[in-house]
Amino acid sequence: MKDSKITKKKSSKIDATKKLAEKIKQQALKNQQSTTTTTTTASTSSTTITPIEVNPDEELKFKSFSELKLVPELLESIQSMKFTKPTPIQSEAIPHALEGHDIIGLAQTGSGKTAAFAIPILQALWEAQSPYFALVLAPTRELAFQIKETFDALGSTMGLRSVCIVGGMDMMDQARDLMRKPHVIVATPGRIMDHLETTKGFKLKDLKYLVMDEADRLLDMDFGPALDRILKVIPTKRTTYLFSATMTNKIEKLQRASLHNPVRVAVSSKYQTADNLVQSMMLVHDGYKNTILIHLLSEYEGKLIIVFTRTVAHAQRTALLCRILGFNAVPLHGQLSQAQRLGSLNKFKSRSANILIATDVAARGLDIPSVDVVINYDIPTDSKAYIHRVGRTARAGRSGKSISLITQYDLEMYLRIESVLGKKLPKEDMPPKEVLDALHPNVDRATAEAIRQTKELHEKRGKRRNRDDADREER
Incomplete structure (x- = not known):
């Protein structure tokens, strides 16, 4: 009889313990669900767009x-x-x-x-x-x-x-x-x-x-x-x-x-160019590229023009070439000091120089509403860079024009650009052969001089850097 009472008491304790354990478990599940819901809500609220x-x-x-x-x-x-x-x-x-x-x-x-x-x-x-x-x-x-x-x-x-x-x-x-x-x-x-x-x-x-x-x-x-x-x-x-x-x-x-x-x-989820921008391309022989550029600059004399190059050396050399031939051109690239870069931009904005020869440092962000023509002297390797380059003209409701000079080495990159644009660019008429033949010898001589001056400039910069490094070491 006594054993039976003890057994019942033990059984009762076990049941109570089980009930308590179940209660704790249910409470823990409830808390977990609550925490999950809160976290999800917080996460959703922080990332909801x-x-x-x-x-x-x-x-x-x-x-x-x-x-x-x-x-x-x-x-x-x-x-x-x-x-x-x-x-x-x-x-x-x-x-x-x-x-x-x-x-x-x-x-x-x-x-x-x-x-x-x-x-x-x-x-x-x-x-x-x-x-x-x-x-x-x-x-x-x-x-x-x-x-x-x-x-x-x-x-x-x-x-x-x-x-x-x-x-x-x-x-x-x-x-x-x-x-x-x-x-x-x-x-x-x-x-x-x-x-x-x-x-x-x-x-x-x-x-x-x-x-x-x-x-x-x-x-x-x-x-x-x-x-x-x-x-x-x-x-x-x-x-x-x-x-x-x-x-x-x-x-x-x-x-x-x-x-x-x-x-x-x-405003726009895909890359596109302005409706008031007239785009064209010109197939050129690599040896006549500078001659055709100079011809185009003469054609658009007095207009505000940006010429884009792929490298710093091309930008510097082309700016010198234009200046030797009497054009008001200034360079803009990453190897210029900040004062020189701002000087070039200010001259261009004030029209004291109407031609800016630039690398892609000028392709985005610059707001110069009155640019008339963009010339891609070198085709960019990135199709998106093309959109940004030609976007320097035809701004604020104005019309604008872009011309891309395409050599036999640029065809693959050019086709990628057309694919991004979703259309073929019309071909620009080549200048008459007799005009190019008359212009070519002068441009060739000026190009040789521009290359010489560019090399001289690089050597001076190299010496200056070496002097600066030596000064820093002494200090």
Whole structure:
């Protein structure tokens, strides 16, 4: 009898233990499901994108900047810059940006992207008036200076302080500029990272806005590690704008790492050229390429022309060739100092030199609305680079013309470009044979002289570099 009672008591304890274990198990499952749901929701909220495809032909979201609730000082600057009607990317992106959303803007160069992110930042800055308010990252020095010019013009009546921090300039001068506590910093990633690591007292812990312009090119140019380091030292609680010509896998990863619940605004999801651009090609013999170029420059005398070459040596030599033959030409390439590059650009913009001989450093980002003709002296190896090159003309509603010189060695690359364009380019008529024959001997002599001068220039640069290296070693 006693044993039976003990057995029942044990059985009762076991049942209670089992019930408790089951209860704990059920509670644990419930908590796990709750955590999973929360994590999923959080993950979804951080990566959810509201896609907005913008048809440039459709009615704009707002037709005049005066419809927006912008401060009068900003409106005054917009009007003085003659921004009468917003572009499609501005019309769709600015209202979302003014509401505080992160933005992914997909649009080609020349679409008005800079104003699309500058206007919301300046509107927010009017209320905050705090230093180190916004950081804009750009892939090239030229684009960085151009973005700064736009900010300066839009913020001219607001007391805006801005600075451009790029390579090729004195670090100490830049450090002094940063210590003056500018509101907006426009920079290339490598140089701003240098200052974050070495300039005492310079921090971006209170940064409110981050812009990555031409983000696809930032990543193509191997700025990825610098971007990662920048993202680690700036606040996670900020507003971020990412602008790019295309949405690549690298951009997707960057967006997931740095944007919170962004609105994606895409004006054009595929590569295309402007409708008002007349494109053509000319089949040329390699030995007559310079002669045909000089003939074309004579044909379009007085027009604003950009001639694109594939290499720095070609750009330098061709600029010298043009100058020897009496044309007002200036070079633009990566081996020039920053002062020389800006000097060439300013001469071209002011028309004191109407011909710019450039590598692909000028293919993207530069906003020179009145370029009449683009000549591809060398065909680019990348089809997308062709789109960007010819996009330097036919901007802001103007018409433009592009001519590509195709030799027997360029046919494969040319066919790839036609495939991307989805159409064949019409053939440009060759100049009459008698005209080329009369011109060729003079061009040949001038080419030989240009090659000699180019070689001399390289030797001088080499000696200067050696002297600089020796000086550094002595110090």
